[in-house]
Amino acid sequence: AATAPLLELDNLHVGYGKTAALHGVSLRVQPGETVALIGANGAGKSTTLRAISGLLKPTRGSIRFNGRDIGGMAPDRIVGLGIAQSPEERHVWPSMTVYENLVLGAYLCRSQATVQQRVAKVYERFPRLKERHQQLAGTLSGGEQQMLAIGRALMSEPVLLLLDEPSLGLSPKMADEVFDVVREISRQGVTVLLVEQNVHNALTAASRAYVFETGRVVAERESAGLLGDPELLTAYLGG
Numbered sequence: 001a002a003t004a005p006l007l008e009l010d011n012l013h014v015g016y017g018k019t020a021a022l023h024g025v026s027l028r029v030q031p032g033e034t035v036a037l038i039g040a041n042g043a044g045k046s047t048t049l050r051a052i053s054g055l056l057k058p059t060r061g062s063i064r065f066n067g068r069d070i071g072g073m074a075p076d077r078i079v080g081l082g083i084a085q086s087p088e089e090r091h092v093w094p095s096m097t098v099y100e101n102l103v104l105g106a107y108l109c110r111s112q113a114t115v116q117q118r119v120a121k122v123y124e125r126f127p128r129l130k131e132r133h134q135q136l137a138g139t140l141s142g143g144e145q146q147m148l149a150i151g152r153a154l155m156s157e158p159v160l161l162l163l164d165e166p167s168l169g170l171s172p173k174m175a176d177e178v179f180d181v182v183r184e185i186s187r188q189g190v191t192v193l194l195v196e197q198n199v200h201n202a203l204t205a206a207s208r209a210y211v212f213e214t215g216r217v218v219a220e221r222e223s224a225g226l227l228g229d230p231e232l233l234t235a236y237l238g239g
């Protein structure tokens with residue numbers, strides 16, 4: 001029998017006030033997969049991630065994680081169940097150190113020893129953060145801040161990591177580094193759901209993608225198929 005999906009959205013409707021943003025999104029993510037959400041600006045990709053992490057409440061439909069309905073649950077309970085999000089605008093605390101930012105990512109963990117173990121693990125993955133552990137986050141480069149935001153999300157030891165535009169505002173070289181890290185995290189068994197404007201980066205990190213258009217999923221494809229068919233991609237993404 002097929003493995004049960006780790007995450008399953010069924011007919012999800014979400015809005016901002018009275019304005020509907022998602023009109024019945026359905027998608028699934030299997031344990032261990034990396035899946036990308038692609039599509040034009042405003043298509044509803046970030047809104048989908050915000051609903052999964054509990055920042056927005058669905059008006060209809062369901063979000064199931066490990067078989068449990070988490071739609072509308074409080075964000076900290078959702079983190080406690082194993083979902084962490086690295087938000088679009090990075091949102092590191094600029095006047096706190098790298099180390100302090102990381103520790104905040106483990107706010108649900110009561111054991112100091114465990115928190116320190118997790119910090120050590122993040123430093124192993126991001127040597128540049130280790131070198132800068134006493135530096136104020138606001139003084140890091142854009143790429144380093146992105147690494148810090150991802151590292152902080154990993155501090156809750158998530159089963160599912162939600163990444164919103166990890167390469168936004170980065171140089172191509174830094175973006176490549178961030179995507180190397182994403183692939184590494186995925187190799188270590190973390191399931192990843194990724195929103196990314198840079199479709200090439202998204203599709204080389206993810207095995208599958210859902211294409212969004214005006215609050216709906218209009219296609220679901222293997223990444224290899226999309227990468228090999230530029231015309232199809234242009235048709236979906238408008239060039």
Ligand code: ATP
Nearest residue numbers: 016019021039040041042043044045046047048212
């Ligand atoms: P982008 O890459 O631009 O973030 P997206 O596909 O992630 O695109 P969303 O940000 O999810 O799209 O936006 C979906 C719809 O919801 C858009 O019509 C957008 O204008 C609207 N929207 C997004 N954020 C808000 C907000 N905070 N308040 C009101 N409307 C919003």
